Structure formats: C-alpha cells, structure tokens
Amino acid sequence: MTGTGRPYDQPRAERVQSLTEDELQALCEATDAAILDGGGFGWLTVPGRQAMERYFRGLLMVPERMLFVVRLDGVIVGGAQLVRPPRNNEAQAMSATLMHLYVAPYARGRGLGRLLLLEAEQCARAMGYQILNLDVRETQEAAIRLFRAFGFYQWGTHPSYARADGRTMRGLFFTKRLQDNERVVPAHPQAASVPIPATGPASVTGHSLTLYPAIDLKDGACVRLRRGEMDDATVYSDDPGAQARAWIAAGCGWLHVVDLNGAFAGRSANSAAIEAIIANATVPVQLGGGLRDLDSIERWLAAGITRVILGSVAVKNPELVRAACRAFPGRIVAGIDARSGQVATEGWAETSDMKAIDLGRRMEDAGVAAIIFTEISRDGMLTGIDIPQTAELANSLSIPVIASGGVGNVEHLRALRAATVTAPGIEGVIVGRALYDGRVDPADALRILS
Numbered sequence: 001m002t003g004t005g006r007p008y009d010q011p012r013a014e015r016v017q018s019l020t021e022d023e024l025q026a027l028c029e030a031t032d033a034a035i036l037d038g039g040g041f042g043w044l045t046v047p048g049r050q051a052m053e054r055y056f057r058g059l060l061m062v063p064e065r066m067l068f069v070v071r072l073d074g075v076i077v078g079g080a081q082l083v084r085p086p087r088n089n090e091a092q093a094m095s096a097t098l099m100h101l102y103v104a105p106y107a108r109g110r111g112l113g114r115l116l117l118l119e120a121e122q123c124a125r126a127m128g129y130q131i132l133n134l135d136v137r138e139t140q141e142a143a144i145r146l147f148r149a150f151g152f153y154q155w156g157t158h159p160s161y162a163r164a165d166g167r168t169m170r171g172l173f174f175t176k177r178l179q180d181n182e183r184v185v186p187a188h189p190q191a192a193s194v195p196i197p198a199t200g201p202a203s204v205t206g207h208s209l210t211l212y213p214a215i216d217l218k219d220g221a222c223v224r225l226r227r228g229e230m231d232d233a234t235v236y237s238d239d240p241g242a243q244a245r246a247w248i249a250a251g252c253g254w255l256h257v258v259d260l261n262g263a264f265a266g267r268s269a270n271s272a273a274i275e276a277i278i279a280n281a282t283v284p285v286q287l288g289g290g291l292r293d294l295d296s297i298e299r300w301l302a303a304g305i306t307r308v309i310l311g312s313v314a315v316k317n318p319e320l321v322r323a324a325c326r327a328f329p330g331r332i333v334a335g336i337d338a339r340s341g342q343v344a345t346e347g348w349a350e351t352s353d354m355k356a357i358d359l360g361r362r363m364e365d366a367g368v369a370a371i372i373f374t375e376i377s378r379d380g381m382l383t384g385i386d387i388p389q390t391a392e393l394a395n396s397l398s399i400p401v402i403a404s405g406g407v408g409n410v411e412h413l414r415a416l417r418a419a420t421v422t423a424p425g426i427e428g429v430i431v432g433r434a435l436y437d438g439r440v441d442p443a444d445a446l447r448i449l450s
Contacts, residue, residue: 081099098133136172213254234436250443268290364398
C-alpha cells in the first residue's frame with residue numbers, strides 16, 4: 001500500500017499494486033528522464049505524458065507483471081518489473097524475468113538500483129521461483145556491472161538485439177539461480193542430479209567462481225606442462241576416464257580438457273582419451289586443442305562436448321570463429337594464450353604481434369560465449385595467476401573471462417575471487433598442477449570459490 005502520507009527518512013524499494021495521482025506523475029517523470037538519458041526503459045523517445053500514464057495504469061492490471069518502485073525522500077524516482085510466465089507455460093513455470101529496471105539520472109549514485117534489484121529478487125525468491133532471467137543492451141554499462149555484482153551469470157550475447165541512434169547493438173542475456181534446492185537434471189540417466197547453490201548480492205570478497213579442473217592430454221595420458229613446453233611434462237594418470245570421474249566425485253561441476261598433441265598437430269590427436277572422458281563425465285566438458293575446422297567442431301559437439309575452445313585459429317582464421325558461433329551459438333569459447341601480453345599460437349610455440357585485449361575484442365565481436373585467458377609464463381609454475389592482466393581483459397569485454405595459468409595454493413584462489421569486486425567479468429578459474437600435486441584440495445577450492 002502506498003500513499004500513506006508518512007515521512008520517509010531512508011530510500012526504499014517496494015512493490016506497488018496501486019498508484020495515487022502524485023505517485024503516477026512522479027513515476028512518469030522518472031521514466032521520462034531515464035528515456036532522455038538514453039537507457040533503462042524500452043522507449044527511445046519520450047512517448048508523451050498521456051501515453052505514459054495509460055501504460056502504467058494498464059500495467060497494474062496485468063496479473064503476470066509486478067511493478068516495483070524505489071523512493072527517495074518519499075518520491076518515486078525509479079522502477080522495475082517482474083514478469084511471471086503465463087499459466088499455459090508450465091514448462092517454464094520455475095522462472096521469472098526482470099525487465100525495465102532504471103533509476104532517474106537525478107537520483108543516481110545513492111545505491112537505489114541495488115535496492116530495487118534486491119527487492120524484486122527477494123520477491124521472486126519468496127514466490128518460489130528458481131531462476132531469474134534478464135537481458136540488457138550492451139550500452140547499459142552501469143546496469144551490467146550491477147547485475148554481475150549481484151551474481152547474475154551472462155550466458156549469451158545477441159548480436160542484433162536493438163537498434164538506436166542509427167546503429168545496431170548487441171544484447172547481453174543473464175540468469176541467476178534463486179533457490180538453494182534447485183537441481184539440474186543430468187543428461188545421463190544414471191547420473192545423480194547436481195545441486196546448484198543459490199547466490200546473493202556480492203560481498204567485499206567478490207562473487208563466486210567456477211572451478212575448472214584441467215585434464216591435459218599427451219599421448220593418451222593426463223599430464224601437466226611447465227610454461228607450455230611439451231618436453232617438460234609430468235604424467236599424472238594413464239586413465240583419462242578415471243581422472244574425469246575423480247574430479248566429478250570431488251564436486252567439480254565442469255571439466256576442462258586440452259588435446260596437447262592436437263594443438264601442435266592442428267587436428268585431434270587424442271580422440272580415444274577424449275571419448276573416454278565423455279563416456280565417464282556427468283558434468284559439462286569443454287575441449288580445446290587442434291580444432292581448426294567446422295567439421296571437427298561439429299564432430300565433438302555431437303559426441304557430447306558442451307563447449308569447444310578455439311585458440312590458434314582465432315588469430316589465423318577469425319572467419320571460422322564467426323561461422324562456428326553462428327552455427328553453434330553459446331557453445332564456442334576463445335582461448336587466448338599470451339606471453340607478456342602478446343598472443344601465442346600453435347600450442348604456444350609461436351608468439352604473434354597481436355595484443356591479448358585486441359584479440360579478446362575481436363572474439364567478442366565474433367560472438368564467442370566466453371574467453372579463457374592464460375599467461376603462459378605462469379602456467380604450471382604455481383606462482384599465482386596474473387590477476388592484473390586477467391582483470392584488465394575482463395573489464396574490457398562484456399563476455400565472461402575464465403582465468404588460467406599459475407594457481408599454486410588456495411591463497412591464489414582467494415586473491416582471484418577478491419579481484420572480482422573490481423573485475424566482475426571474471427567467471428571462473430582453471431586449475432591443473434596444484435590439484436594433481438595436492439597443493440590445493442578440491443573441497444577447499446570449491447568452498448573458497450563458491
């Protein structure tokens with residue numbers, strides 16, 4: 001209930017089911033200002049006060065839409081909408097959609113967007129929704145930072161999402177799990193379902209990260225290299241399938257697999273080992289190494305790989321990356337391996353003149369779902385991730401960045417997680433030698449990163 005006449009000492013957000021004339025005028029003024037400022041609502045030009053009033057009056061009559069407002073000194077200065085699925089959409093009844101979250105430019109800088117987002121999210125959680133989805137234009141940088149800080153995960157990019165000011169711009173798609181007991185049903189009928197923890201607003205230690213245990217394959221065995229040198233390899237297991245089962249049993253929700261021989265040969269060279277991993281995996285698997293054409297990409301995706309990683313080909317044949325992203329949206333990841341900021345190719349044997357950030361932007365434009373960034377000089381050396389380079393790359397892109405290279409102890413993981421406060425685009429971390437050598441216990445790693 002609004003319009004009670006009592007004073008408001010603190011900013012507050014709330015759901016409204018009716019509006020007084022004064023409240024309606026304040027909401028229209030805030031919306032007009034947000035539209036004129038260039039974002040936060042669907043209109044590109046102010047439609048006129050009568051049209052705006054009719055819109056909000058009609059919105060309050062739609063049972064599938066809930067209107068939230070935020071107040072400053074008792075006056076409405078922003079809004080948001082929570083959209084429930086229609087009754088005939090039982091298959092998606094567990095999810096709600098957040099739309100049109102904005103704060104008028106004259107009221108920004110006071111944390112009102114956070115209040116508004118938190119109120120809508122808590123309402124969705126209280127109503128039993130398991131998933132909260134949203135999408136936003138890439139130009140809404142402040143909103144994107146807010147969503148990432150609240151634990152939303154960017155799962156996709158639409159290359160032709162909106163058109164404004166004479167140009168086409170991309171849209172970013174985000175999702176967040178709301179319930180502690182929400183479970184993902186596995187594709188394998190004998191596999192146990194995987195619990196996905198709920199997340200809340202980010203704390204000062206940063207947001208949660210995904211742990212990707214590395215399974216690097218050389219001559220059919222699981223190995224780890226130092227600085228990418230094939231002659232400096234340590235063999236940890238001659239049974240890749242068993243190694244996959246071990247990481248899954250430890251609680252890991254993803255596997256990161258690299259065909260090292262394939263990276264040098266330019267074609268898959270450890271097919272039997274990869275197939276053994278797929279046969280034993282009940283979690284998603286991403287695969288890189290030697291994938292240089294659409295046929296090989298399609299083959300491994302059809303065989304059960306969730307995402308493929310394109311490395312050297314990203315530099316030498318960017319059109320292939322674009323074609324792969326068009327053919328398999330959301331399933332292509334770019335691997336950027338750098339030595340002192342310069343991109344390395346051909347299994348790290350060659351160093352190009354291209355900077356990692358420049359390649360990252362090109363891959364973002366091509367439509368890849370994420371970037372895996374590895375500083376080669378640290379890989380396998382246990383000296384810690386190159387956080388400044390990783391953070392700089394993450395802050396330069398609108399797609400997630402997965403850190404790789406150098407984790408040697410749990411403090412390195414804590415430092416990376418803390419870095420997500422100022423670099424929210426960092427999504428996860430690949431860990432190899434430290435897990436195999438026992439320097440990092442998987443349970444400790446998962447606890448620190450979650």
